[in-house]
Amino acid sequence: MKAIALQNPGQEYRLALTDIPTPVPGTGEILIKIAAAGVNRADLHQAHGGYPPPPGAPETLGMEVSGHVAALGDDDGIYKIGDAVCALLAGGGYAEYALAQTTCVLPLAAALDPVEAAALPEALFTAWTNVMDTGRLKPGESLLIHGGASGIGVIAIQMFAALGHAVFATAGSDEKCRLCERLGARRAINYKSEDFVTAVKTQTGDKGVDVILDMVGGDYVQRNMTAAAIWGRIVNIAYQNGAKLSLDLNPLLHKRLTLAATTLRARTLAEKSAIRVALAARVWPLVTAGHIHPVVDRRFALGEAQAAHRRMASGDHAGKILLIPD
Ligand SMILES: NC(=O)c1ccc[n+]([C@@H]2O[C@H](COP(=O)([O-])OP(=O)(O)OC[C@H]3O[C@@H](n4cnc5c(N)ncnc54)[C@H](OP(=O)(O)O)[C@@H]3O)[C@@H](O)[C@H]2O)c1
Numbered sequence: 314m315k316a317i318a319l320q321n322p323g324q325e326y327r328l329a330l331t332d333i334p335t336p337v338p339g340t341g342e343i344l345i346k347i348a349a350a351g352v353n354r355a356d357l358h359q360a361h362g363g364y365p366p367p368p369g370a371p372e373t374l375g376m377e378v379s380g381h382v383a384a385l386g387d388d389d390g391i392y393k394i395g396d397a398v399c400a401l402l403a404g405g406g407y408a409e410y411a412l413a414q415t416t417c418v419l420p421l422a423a424a425l426d427p428v429e430a431a432a433l434p435e436a437l438f439t440a441w442t443n444v445m446d447t448g449r450l451k452p453g454e455s456l457l458i459h460g461g462a463s464g465i466g467v468i469a470i471q472m473f474a475a476l477g478h479a480v481f482a483t484a485g486s487d488e489k490c491r492l493c494e495r496l497g498a499r500r501a502i503n504y505k506s507e508d509f510v511t512a513v514k515t516q517t518g519d520k521g522v523d524v525i526l527d528m529v530g531g532d533y534v535q536r537n538m539t540a541a542a543i544w545g546r547i548v549n550i551a552y553q554n555g556a557k558l559s560l561d562l563n564p565l566l567h568k569r570l571t572l573a574a575t576t577l578r579a580r581t582l583a584e585k586s587a588i589r590v591a592l593a594a595r596v597w598p599l600v601t602a603g604h605i606h607p608v609v610d611r612r613f614a615l616g617e618a619q620a621a622h623r624r625m626a627s628g629d630h631a632g633k634i635l636l637i638p639d
Contacts, residue, residue, distance in 0.1 A: 375406020
C-alpha cells in the first residue's frame with residue numbers, strides 16, 4: 314500500500330510517498346481502508362524528531378482516520394466489512410490502510426461524511442478526557458478553551474456548548490473568533506488585541522471560569538490562575554509558549570485551584586477504551602444528530618503531506634487539515 318515515510322527527522326524533515334506492506338489485523342483489531350487522515354500538531358513534533366511514537370506503534374505518522382472496514386481480526390463481531398468508521402490510532406494514519414483497535418473505533422451514522430469524520434477522534438478523545446476526567450467539569454460550570462480555532466478547539470467548543478456549558482474561547486484573529494462563536498462559544502477573545510483574563514472576568518461577573526483547557530502555556534499558566542474561579546481546574550495539553558517558567562503559586566493556594574497536565578497518546582489501551590465508552594454514551598449521539606460536526610480547513614492528497622504540514626506550521630488554518638489517499 315502507499316504510505317508516507319518520514320525521512321531525515323529534524324528541522325529539514327521530508328514526507329515521501331512510498332510503498333510498505335499492508336498490515337494484517339490481529340486480535341481485537343480491524344483494518345480500515347482510509348478515506349481521510351487527520352493532521353495533528355503532534356505529527357509535526359514527531360517529524361521534527363521531538364515526539365517519538367509510543368512503544369509498539371507504527372513508525373508511520375497519523376493518529377486518527379476515517380474510512381471503511383476492509384478486514385477483521387480474530388475476535389470481530391462488532392464491525393462488518395464495509396462499515397463506515399472513524400478511529401483513534403497510536404500511529405499509521407498517513408497511508409491507504411491502517412490497523413485500529415476496535416475499542417478505539419466509533420461507527421459513522423449515514424449522515425456523517427466518511428471523509429470529514431477523520432477530523433473527530435483525536436479532538437473528541439483529547440477534549441473529553443482532559444475536561445471531564447481531569448478537569449471534572451460539572452453541570453452548570455463554565456469552560457475557557459485556549460486555541461479555540463485549533464483542530465482540538467473547534468470540536469471542544471461544540472461538544473461542551475452542546476452539553477449546556479458556557480464556553481469561552483481564545484483565538485488569534487477576529488475571523489477565527491467569529492468561527493468559535495458560530496460553533497457555540499458564548500464569547501471568543503482575540504488574544505492579540507484583548508486580555509483574556511479581563512474578558513472572562515467581565516463575562517462571568519468577576520467570578521472567573523471553572524475549568525480551563527490550555528494548549529498555550531508560557532505566561533498563560535499564571536494568567537489562567539487569575540482567570541479561574543475559586544476551586545477552578547486548569548488542564549494543560551501542551552506548552553506551545555514554553556514549559557519552563559517562573560510562577561507565583563499563591564493564587565493556586567488561596568483560590569484552591571488545581572493545575573494539571575496530561576497526554577493522550579501514551580495512555581494504555583484500557584484507558585483509551587474507557588474514554589471511548591464515555592464518548593459513545595454522552596457525545597456520539599450529539600455527533601449523529603449533527604450538533605457536533607467536523608470543521609475541515611483544507612484537504613490535501615496523501616502525497617502532499619509535506620504541503621499539509623506547511624499549512625499547519627503557518628498557523629493560518631482553522632479546524633482540521635485532512636490527507637486523502639487516492
Ligand atoms: N496532551 C494531549 O494529549 C494532546 C492531544 C492532542 C493535541 N494536543 C496539543 O494540542 C494542541 C492543538 O493541537 P492541534 O492539532 O489542534 O493543533 P493546531 O490546529 O495547529 O492548533 C494550535 C493552536 O494553538 C494556538 N496557539 C499557538 N500559539 C499560540 C499562542 N502563542 N497564543 C495563543 N494561542 C496559540 C493557535 O491559535 P491561533 O491559530 O488562533 O493563533 C492554534 O489554534 C497542540 O499543541 C497539540 O500538541 C495535546
